[in-house]
Amino acid sequence: MTFSVAFNWIIALFSLVPFIRFGDDWKKSLQLPPKDTRVRTSDVTSTKGNEFEDYCLKRELLMGIFEMGWEKPSPIQEESIPIALSGRDILARAKNGTGKSGAYLIPMLERIDLKKDYIQAIVMVPTRELALQVSQISIQISKHLGGVKVMATTGGTNLRDDIMRLDETVHVVIATPGRILDLIKKGVAKVDRVQMMVMDEADKLLSQDFVVLIEDIISFLGKGRQILLYSATFPISVQKFMAKHLHKPYEINLMEELTLKGITQYYAYVTERQKVHCLNTLFSRLQINQSIIFCNSTQRVELLAKKITQLGYSCFYIHAKMMQEYRNRVFHDFRNGLCRNLVCTDLFTRGIDIQAVNVVINFDFPKNAETYLHRIGRSGRFGHLGLAINLITSEDRFNLKSIEDQLVTDIKPIPGSIDKSLYVAEFHATNPNCGALELLNW
Numbered sequence: 001m002t003f004s005v006a007f008n009w010i011i012a013l014f015s016l017v018p019f020i021r022f023g024d025d026w027k028k029s030l031q032l033p034p035k036d037t038r039v040r041t042s043d044v045t046s047t048k049g050n051e052f053e054d055y056c057l058k059r060e061l062l063m064g065i066f067e068m069g070w071e072k073p074s075p076i077q078e079e080s081i082p083i084a085l086s087g088r089d090i091l092a093r094a095k096n097g098t099g100k101s102g103a104y105l106i107p108m109l110e111r112i113d114l115k116k117d118y119i120q121a122i123v124m125v126p127t128r129e130l131a132l133q134v135s136q137i138s139i140q141i142s143k144h145l146g147g148v149k150v151m152a153t154t155g156g157t158n159l160r161d162d163i164m165r166l167d168e169t170v171h172v173v174i175a176t177p178g179r180i181l182d183l184i185k186k187g188v189a190k191v192d193r194v195q196m197m198v199m200d201e202a203d204k205l206l207s208q209d210f211v212v213l214i215e216d217i218i219s220f221l222g223k224g225r226q227i228l229l230y231s232a233t234f235p236i237s238v239q240k241f242m243a244k245h246l247h248k249p250y251e252i253n254l255m256e257e258l259t260l261k262g263i264t265q266y267y268a269y270v271t272e273r274q275k276v277h278c279l280n281t282l283f284s285r286l287q288i289n290q291s292i293i294f295c296n297s298t299q300r301v302e303l304l305a306k307k308i309t310q311l312g313y314s315c316f317y318i319h320a321k322m323m324q325e326y327r328n329r330v331f332h333d334f335r336n337g338l339c340r341n342l343v344c345t346d347l348f349t350r351g352i353d354i355q356a357v358n359v360v361i362n363f364d365f366p367k368n369a370e371t372y373l374h375r376i377g378r379s380g381r382f383g384h385l386g387l388a389i390n391l392i393t394s395e396d397r398f399n400l401k402s403i404e405d406q407l408v409t410d411i412k413p414i415p416g417s418i419d420k421s422l423y424v425a426e427f428h429a430t431n432p433n434c435g436a437l438e439l440l441n442w
Helices: 003-015 059-067 075-086 100-110 128-141 159-166 177-185 213-217 237-245 272-285 298-310 326-333 367-374 394-407
Strands: 091-095 121-124 152-153 172-175 195-201 227-230 250-253 263-271 292-296 314-317 341-344 356-362 386-392
Touching: 059 100, 059 128, 075 091, 075 100, 075 227, 075 250, 075 263, 100 121, 100 195, 100 227, 121 177, 121 213, 128 152, 128 172, 128 326, 152 159, 172 177, 177 213, 177 292, 195 213, 213 237, 227 237, 272 298, 272 386, 292 298, 298 314, 298 341, 314 326, 356 367, 367 386, 367 394, 386 394
Parallel strands: 091 227, 091 250, 121 172, 121 195, 152 172, 195 227, 263 386, 292 341, 292 356, 314 341, 356 386
Antiparallel strands: none
């Protein structure tokens, strides 16, 4: 074969490839989502000005990042990505909805070696819904990498299906603790060569519900593993775990303020019997894209969902005692916008990221500051605006004051009118037809 023939053959081969031609701008071929022009708060905009390209990531990974609509790294991603890439343990504290998933998924996927057909990374999460969400993001980001195999495994699903799946190549496992430990002990999930273990919502994973399982899982990992902890809150129990299992961890704390800056918080003082009427008033007067309404028990979730439906509003409900198949369907349909309102227990406070949610209502006020923080963090995702409304009875008033003090935040009495610009992204202050919203006359 002459040189000219060989050269022409190489050029012809490259012409068949849709990406990466010599001299081409590879970004032009990306399938980017519509640009998000909504206002964002400093929780995600106060960055050092870095770009994702600055981290020397694989081009195929960058393609997936940009096609997710992630234009530039958020503060937690700027702090976390280069350290995680270096292999160092991390203890990271950052607010809900500021990009923690990307902070660990990007370096994790960058370090996956496709030539190796064993599990290289585990992401531990406390709930089944969060496992499904994280695995979906992982698959989307890695779609151009050419063969990263991601598997979600949680309780409530068919164990035999998971065993058959692990008989094939799996690089990344997203799991709840009980299920992955079961698979490890059965000898099905081999984790001795795992190089990175991430604990998302680490405070919950290190609570009494899970910590024994987590300790057991770590005992099966190799000595050279890297452990990354991410959460919005870290109780004292984390210090004991960190001293035992992390090696000189790099500590990140972006929590000078605990609550998200874009969330406006109000309370309405009501009796228990007035709660449904108050909720009906809120529904009729607020401009809700999607709302999440929290109750303190599964029984109250079902009763309230029935009441809301009777009032004529679309409503789903979800709690931990439901069949997993139904939980999955509710989560998927609500996330895709098939219903405006979701009533739930604290099952839904952990990491669930639904961008359209702009209103959170605490129908039952939570007992502690940590739960309150995670609940209201379901709105105002990634620096966007949100509204949190708390229905307070006489029994809740001391809790309200305690939570305000602990979070150093101001939960104000609900006013006679609420300005749409506080929670509706499409509101334009220069439009004279967009006046304040007359809400409640107590």
